[in-house]
Amino acid sequence: MPSSLPYDSDKSALERYVRILDGFINAKDNYIAEDYLTEAFELGRELARNAISPDEVVGLHDEALIQLSHRDFETPIGKVVHRLSKPLLEMSMAYGLAFREQIEQRYEAFVNERLLQSNKLEAIGTLAAGIAHDFNNIIGSIIGFAEMTGDLLADSRQGQENIRQISIACSRAHDLVVRMLSFARQIPATPILLDIADPIREALTMLSVTLDACIQINFSIMDEHLCVMADPGQIQQLIMNLCINAAESMMPRGGRIDIEVGLARGHIAGDFSKHCNNNIYLLVADTGSGMPPEIQKQIFDPFFTTKAPSGGSGLGLSVVYGIVKSLGGMIEVGSRSTGGDTGTEFRVFLPRAASG
Known part of the structure; x- marks a missing residue:
């Protein structure tokens, strides 16, 4: 002994x-x-x-x-x-x-760490409240000029379609402002029963016109009618933040983002099997440059960013983490930054809700 x-x-x-x-x-x-x-x-x-x-x-x-x-x-x-x-x-x-x-x-040490995180989140809330009002004014101006432009393009079918897309984007931006204010004022989101694929498709529609042409997105639905209790905007924000991060990791050469949603019990095994009990999984994987282990440990921290000081706020993945936790889910990340098969993969596990 x-x-x-x-x-x-x-x-x-x-x-x-x-x-x-x-x-x-x-x-x-x-x-x-x-x-x-x-x-x-x-x-x-x-x-x-x-x-x-x-x-x-x-x-x-x-x-x-x-x-x-x-x-x-x-x-x-x-x-x-x-x-x-x-x-x-x-x-x-x-x-x-x-x-x-x-x-x-x-x-x-644990309490001090949580207090630091709390202070960071409080700062995010203050920031959100401070910019939301001005942002709303900007959206109002865009909508007004879009409507006036639409009157001038009455005979142009393509012009009218472009104006319609501008209006849709402004409406979503307004929803984002509302969520920012709700976050700043600690107002909880209002979850509803929804098919998780629907807000994902809407988010991908917005991404298709904003991401660079060298980025290819593949969306696969492994099981139909997978319902969750969530605010649709939460799912859209989650997907958009993960995809934007993935796209940035593949620039300037471009690459592929694979998005997959399904019932975890039917498709996930190995290290993720502990999350498979009646959970929905959402996978977002890219072929980007990947992240070393020391970076992976910090990616969900508020304000942490690997970009240049003027290139990122460090809020995207911390918001993703907060959304997943608020929905009672789990998020895990795996990444390779060396070798011939680099890239990052996020797996989100959310509780499945009864469809009715």
Whole structure:
């Protein structure tokens, strides 16, 4: 057992503990006995600092008793049991106190991290509230000029169609402003029962006219009529943010974005199987440059961006993460930044709702 536990360059923890117990049993006076108890206390703290488990501490004590029984078998057993309870208690108490300190430090670090995240989200809310009003004014101007242009293009079928698309885009932009204000004011979204494929198709329609021509998008529906309880705008925003990020990772050479939706239980296995119980999966995969592991750990943090300071806000994936969590789902990412098969794959798992 723990004869290999670290103590110092010359002795293992077991050897030290045997020496402590042996010295305590045979101490000539109380002062010497107290010195051994102090050493037992320090040993307990060191065991905790070295991440030795409680079971290993008990095993350490048992092994020490076995060695002592072979070394000093003429000592009355009653004397041994009575006297050894003190160093064991000291070591255990020190171990417990040190272990508690470690837990408190970890909890404090966790709380500080969550507080930092909360402050970042509060800043996002302030930012959203600040720009939403001006953004709405801009949308109003676009709609007004579009309507006047439409009057001038009364005889042009293509012109009227273009004006219609401008109006549709402005309407969606207005919905985005409303969601920004709801986020800033902590107003929850209003979920409805919807087929998840519908808002995905709408988002892809908008993307088809905004993404570069060198980006190819493939959308596959593996199972029909998969319903979720969500705000349609949440699903559209989720898809658009993931696809825009994917497209940017493939520029300037271009590439392919594969989007797939289906019932997880029927199509997902391996590392993702724990999420397959009656969940819908949404996959967004690209053939871009990928991300190294150290970047993957931070991509959902608010304001984190790999782009130049003027090239990105760092809000897209944090918003995606917030949407997925608000819908009771999970999101996972896998990425390769080296080799011949680079790219990134996001898998979103959402609870399936009964269709009626």
